[in-house]
Amino acid sequence: MNDLLDKIQELRIQKGWDKTDTPEILAKSIVVEAAELLECYINEEVDLNAVKSELADVLMYALSLARDL
Secondary structure, three states, X not given: OHHHHHHHHHHHHHHOHHHHOOHHHHHHHHHHHHHHHHHOOOOXXXXXXXXXXXXXXXXXXXXXXXXXX
């Protein structure tokens, strides 16, 4: 798990997100990405790649928030 957290933090540093992300921004981002995950199930045919991508976004933001707090 620590390896995953380190990789996420490296990405955040590369993108400059570590300087702009606040707990509030991360919490809002989790909600937005969760809504996008839900949208994947609106159509009858589910795009599994889209589900995986949105789920990864939700988890990345949630783990970033947990790390920062």
